Amino acid sequence: MLREINEQPVALSTTLSKYVDGDRFREDVCAPVRAWLLAAKDEIVIAASGSSRHAGMVAEIMFEDISGIHVDVEYASEYTYRAEKALKRASVMVISQSGETADTLAALRKAKAAGHPTLAITNVASSSMANDADVSFPTEAGRERAVPATKSFTAQLQNIYLLALLAAEELSELTKDEVSIRLAELAAAPAAITAQLPAWTKSIEVIAEKYRTSNSFLFLGRDLHYPIAREGALKLKESAYLHAEGYPSGELKHGPNALVAEGTPLVMLATYDPNDDGSILRYEKVLQLMTDMRKQGAEILAVANTEDNAIAALASDTIFVEPAREALLPIFEAIPLQLLSYFAAIQNGIDVDHPRNLTKAVLAE
8 A cells, every 4th residue: 555655646647648748638538538528518427436436526526616517426326226317417427446346337337328428437448337438538547456545546536637627628618728737737746746755654654653543533624625534534444444534624513523522633634725715715714613623622633735834833733735726735635644544554553455344346457
């Protein structure tokens, strides 16, 4: 798992080069995807499970904010029971690391039987989903042996961002020049991750030792960061066997706050894009919530922008992330949370690559 966490810069770079040449999309590869997105302009339904569903939740916000396409995210295991009349106009996207996840494959086949245009994001280009879908948009993360998804998840996030940009360009929501700027930022992301990985690894190993015996964790995030909070909680559960739940930050005071006590730390995603007014507003709300929780006596592990002294002053411990565009922050946040679950697991003597009761459907090629 640790090796695969450290392989993420290469996985992201390799995947990006499949679809992007310089600051433009490769039309020979992306033309079928553009056609699918044009057909999907009214509505997309995403069916996925586990980490892939969290990627789908990021996709919902990205697509709606960047391209204006309405998106609904379903648990793949529930999609097959939805009435067809509720989905009559939707195009359907499935997301799966293996491309063989039983529930997600069943959802894809239901969608195809009903005549929905389908697209699959998988990490195995020869998988059943990649072959069955009308369009395949695979990641190139390479072989992933550990059961907890790491590099396949961040590669999914990147592919989702690419799809949102393709859709925005196709529907004239962004100009080609605006898309080019964002593609250049994506190209720079692997180097930024590589530069930060040593510091993340060193600091999180110490932090994980402090929190590894906690009774339960509440992961909190807003907007794009809420699915990453859920993913962080899932990683801790499946890797370290520690109870954890992910919530929208604003929902903490609507019930879960009763759980906040000694032994139940809050993991708060508090990064923000300083050039995005909406991101700044969300950050200010998180800062206020953190202030309230500290008055309540909560122990807080924060993920925050580098040199954010306001967050560091309130948090018990802080993991720092270099500032980035809002749409890139989910990738940068996910990796420290993967490291947190990894170190919590090995410090508790757990075989993190083979957690109990879990298997990987298919290893990537």
